[in-house]
Amino acid sequence: MSDEQVLIRLEGVSKKFCRSFKRSMFYAGTDLAQSLVGAPPRGNTLRKKEFWALEDVSFEVRRGECLGLIGANGAGKSTLLKVLNGIMQPDRGRVTMRGRVCALIELGAGFHPLLTGRENIYINGAVLGLSKAEIARKVDEIIAFAELEDAIDTPVKYYSSGMYVRLGFAIAAQMEPDVLLLDEILAVGDPGFRAKCYDAIYGILRNAAVIFVSHAMAHVSRMCGNVVLLDKGKACRFQNTGEGIVAYLDSVDRSALVGEMQYSNGQAEIQGIRVNGAAAGETVVLGEPLDVSFDLSLAPEVQRVTVMVLVVARSQQAVAAARSGDGGIANTGGRQRITLHVPALCLSPERYALAIAVFDAARLNQLLWYHNVCPFRVEGEATYVAPTTLLGNWTVEPVG
């Protein structure tokens, strides 16, 4: 591929910030004075109370690529986007951008609350660099995309946050940029609109390079061909999105701090929760059997119960669930061992924990729940892109 196709290039980009507000005022003043007299840059050293918000970040993004930018809170994602967008100057290194850049760092920046949606379309379009004629040509499309036909002549201060986002994204989607920078924007908006956004982004992606910032790994794995993980300002690139996501989950993992949580109304009790016979830290191989077992005892007034077992991933998404059969489990008066047997586990290799709930089968109220119990690990060849792995066989045959 030719060099022409590299639309975003970062070479050793660093950016420093100051932790103390008073000091930062002083530094800003001296930096300003230096830049005025043309004194040589001194970006290389950290002064007191300063730290690198970005340190030596280098990567390239080509046309047609969507790069996921992930990392814990405060890892430098938004700072990096602002440097790419030219809002902030790097302190070291060099950023080269080719073509028209559109950044959705905050949707609706520049919206005026008192003006109507239509008026704001014109203003926001102009802010993003569209001419009046261009906007006039696209305004109906924008309104249709945002699904705001009824509300477009209402002041935007009466919009819901979802409507705000829809309008902002609809305007940006009409920009036809070469480089698109997206900062955590699909978080709001209902799933239907999100699907439209994906469609629009894929449409843009055919002709553009996209950088996509999100904490929602489901979005990242769907959108991005590869990811950059930022950790305290340092960047690490993963060609394999799945590996990047696992590294991200490791970097934000606080499971050591989160213990198991439980609640019971006194009518049910469970003990000895096991995964394949082990209380914690068990390793299960992808495609092999999985057994979840525990001992259940019930109060005499409860006749039948339903038991639910959930598998929760580190992203806090419940990725699999099982519910005991229709009739429920009868109360025999004594302690019973309940076992859920899964013949072939199809959870993608990652770390998971269990959640268990017990309901009264007749009155449907919750008797007991356990959260975050029995952490276990799934191992196997595949990497974590989606929470489940299809355990299929591939066949290849010549055709014709």
Next chain:
Amino acid sequence: MLPVTVYEPWGLQREGWRIWGRMFRDLVAYRELAVRLFVRDLTARYRQSWLGYVWAVVPQLVIVSAFWYVSSLRGLEALRETPYHYIAYALWGLGVWQLFLGSYRAAAGSLQQGGAMVKKINFPKETLVLAAMGQPLFDFLVRLIPIVIVFAWFRVLPCWPAVFIPIVLLPLLFMAAGFGMIMGVLNTIVMDVGNVVGMLLGFGVMLTPVLYGPPQQWPLVLVNILNPVSPVLIATNDLILHGRLGSPATLAMSALFSVLALGVGWRFFRLALPRVAERF
């Protein structure tokens, strides 16, 4: 071939004099945005008020009536020694002064006003300054209506060269923009500077022959020379009354000063902006 943009530390400084070309090109490219932002602020400003544009005029009339009353007090008659009828003179002078002060305040406050836009969107921020300065200019035009009425009432007929007044007023706008841009940047770093300057400018109306005629005696005459706003105001009154400039040299000095202020202010604004964006 796609346009290539490079961001480097001190990239702006390295550009040297070439940066001026880009500054002007940006200004032209984003003129439409400036107009839109101006219209946006204007409509938003009057959308929540019934009396609307009347508010641009009321304070002016109140101040002038107050001074009319004060000048009628015994011992203060000297105030009334203005080149033409006091009320017309003071109303016009105040209009010009407010144009300057309003433009300065608008320019200085435009970055703070633009908050989220400064932080989140990459566009030439001079657009914000330009758009903000549209408001005081608009107010000035609205204030012309009572001024014209008062001039007619007191039979002050301006000479025809008064049509050049818009050109004579340009230095005021240049100065306001230049100082405003510098102050706008400094305000984002430390508020104190702006507060002090704002306070001093409050007295400025006293140091400009707005509510009194231009002093003729030493040392008060310094007000006409050292205050760069005075020559402009005096020049407009000369044009209205005599149809020619009384002291073109001081006006020229003032104009030169204003162009310098604009140049320095604008350049400073450009260089400082990346630093400003960090501070929001």
